Amino acid sequence: xxxxxxxxxxxxxxxxxxxxxxxxxxxxxxxxxxxxxxxxxxxxxxxxxxxxxxxxxxxxxxxxxxxxxxxxxxxxxxxxxxxxxxxxxxxxxxxxxxxxxxxxxxxxxxxxxxxxxxxxxxxxxxxxxxxxxxxxxxxxxxxxxxxxxxxxxxxxxxxxxxxxxxxxxxxxxxxxxxxxxxxxxxxxxxxxxxxxxxxxxxxxxxxxxxxxxxxxxxxxxxxxxxx
Numbered sequence: 413x414x415x416x417x418x419x420x421x422x423x424x425x426x427x428x429x430x431x432x433x434x435x436x437x438x439x440x441x442x443x444x445x446x447x448x449x450x451x452x453x454x455x456x457x458x459x460x461x462x463x464x465x466x467x468x469x470x471x472x473x474x475x476x477x478x479x480x481x482x483x484x485x486x487x488x489x490x491x492x493x494x495x496x497x498x499x500x501x502x503x504x505x506x507x508x509x510x511x512x513x514x515x516x517x518x519x520x521x522x523x524x525x526x527x528x529x530x531x532x533x534x535x536x537x538x539x540x541x542x543x544x545x546x547x548x549x550x551x552x553x554x555x556x557x558x559x560x561x562x563x564x565x566x567x568x569x570x571x572x573x574x575x576x577x578x579x580x581x582x583x584x585x586x587x588x589x590x591x592x593x594x595x596x597x598x599x600x601x602x603x604x605x606x607x608x609x610x611x612x613x614x615x616x617x618x619x620x621x622x623x624x625x626x627x628x629x630x631x632x633x634x635x636x637x638x639x
Contacts (some may be wrong), residue, residue: 416451418464425462435497438489442480449498452491452519467491473516473580491519491527500526508532514578543575543585551575552589555582564619574609 419425429446432438432454444457445465454465454477467475475491496509499521506529513523527535543551551571558567572579 416453419455421461422457422460422462429455430498432494435498438504440481441499443480445479447494448497449495449521452495454491454494466544475517475519492524495519495521496524496526510535514580516580543577547575548585548589550584552586555586
């Protein structure tokens with residue numbers, strides 16, 4: 413995937429982007445905001461200056477933009493909602509926006525599609541069923557282990573790549589493993605161990621983790637557990 417185009421002049425933004433307040437359901441937004449549906453960006457032309465707005469991230473991994481309304485109050489909109497509305501002309505219940513590649517931070521219009529709520533939920537269930545029970549338990553162990561070592565922001569991305577699942581599904585898979593995921597792990601690990609809470613898992617792992625040469629579970633070849 414090539415790097416997304418960044419516009420730097422007022423003329424480029426006006427030519428290639430759509431005013432957010434021209435979109436269905438967003439006519440209450442101030443007129444100087446523009447959405448670039450092709451690259452998934454939002455620009456502000458306030459004061460005739462081009463500023464690409466930096467999105468925040470919700471707890472579910474979606475990007476959102478704080479915006480200013482016509483009545484001088486603050487509001488916010490999720491970036492995929494803005495792009496999908498600009499691309500398809502509508503976004504209303506019972507329809508939902510789906511990220512085709514599973515990356516909730518990739519909001520280019522080519523990565524978004526409008527699905528019914530039922531179809532969207534069915535697709536999510538398929539994504540969440542791609543791991544065996546053993547692989548799911550191993551994923552949970554690695555996810556909490558990385559998080560406890562101050563790598564929570566990197567954990568989901570690294571594990572998603574390793575297990576070939578969408579990034580947004582990593583935390584859900586860890587939750588599916590349940591409280592007894594340590595007890596379920598076999599290959600090279602103590603079988604009937606009492607479950608330890610995530611707050612004690614880091615210290616506990618030094619005695620229980622299987623080794624692969626001089627490396628511990630972070631680089632252990634668990635791909636054999638995947639169906």
